[in-house]
């Protein structure tokens with residue numbers, strides 16, 4: 594009886610870690626805007642596993658629009674070359690917490706900026722609430738390379754969120770994406 598209660602408590606505890614993620618305190622969208630590079634990525638979907646070694650660093654620009662929508666323009670290296678994509682995020686009443694509609698999965702997802710110091714790095718969690726399967730954690734840097742201690746912190750956070758080590762990627766830089774001369 595006693596052990597059962599303990600294991601239930603432990604299971605609850607693991608679920609709470611997932612649900613209890615809070616955005617960066619006093620999040621400022623204005624300071625967060627501008628250019629970022631996705632330099633780290635954790636994603637544990639079995640379907641994604643074969644593509645892990647193909648991931649490259651991608652560049653993105655965050656543009657807050659006057660009507661409250663946030664545009665994220667990403668340059669991604671695909672088998673078809675360097676492709677520009679625009680994602681639109683909606684602000685919520687909680688600063689640092691956004692929602693967007695994923696056309697790929699046909700559902701609304703949450704984006705939480707968990708930790709950022711605006712000038713160097715940002716840890717961003719993407720999730721469909723309470724559903725592990727779709728959760729991703731990304732590390733963004735203001736430059737294509739970030740400090741080693743920032744990467745260690747990111748890995749520790751991803752492990753604490755239940756990602757196995759092999760699902761935590763530090764991809765190599767993308768060559769010529771965005772194409773030189775564009776997106777600057």
Ligand SMILES: *[C@@H]1O[C@H](CO)[C@@H](O)[C@H](O)[C@H]1NC(C)=O
Nearest residue numbers: 658659660661662663681683
């Ligand atoms: C805000 O403006 C953008 C660009 O014109 C548009 O795509 C988006 O739907 C608008 N958002 C809202 C909430 O009206």
Ligand SMILES: *[C@@H]1O[C@H](CO)[C@@H](O)[C@H](O)[C@H]1NC(C)=O
Nearest residue numbers: 656658663664666679680681
């Ligand atoms: C934001 O994204 C919308 C939809 O793709 C686009 O029409 C609009 O021009 C973008 N606005 C800015 C300022 O990037």
Ligand SMILES: *[C@@H]1O[C@H](CO)[C@@H](O)[C@H](O)[C@H]1NC(C)=O
Nearest residue numbers: 682683692693694695701702
């Ligand atoms: C974002 O806001 C627009 C305009 O209010 C709305 O039509 C759209 O459904 C919202 N999307 C999400 C994912 O909440």
Ligand SMILES: *[C@@H]1O[C@H](CO)[C@@H](O)[C@H](O)[C@H]1NC(C)=O
Nearest residue numbers: 710711712713714740742743
């Ligand atoms: C942001 O983080 C980097 C890397 O840890 C650090 O070097 C820098 O001083 C920090 N900046 C601020 C404003 O805290």
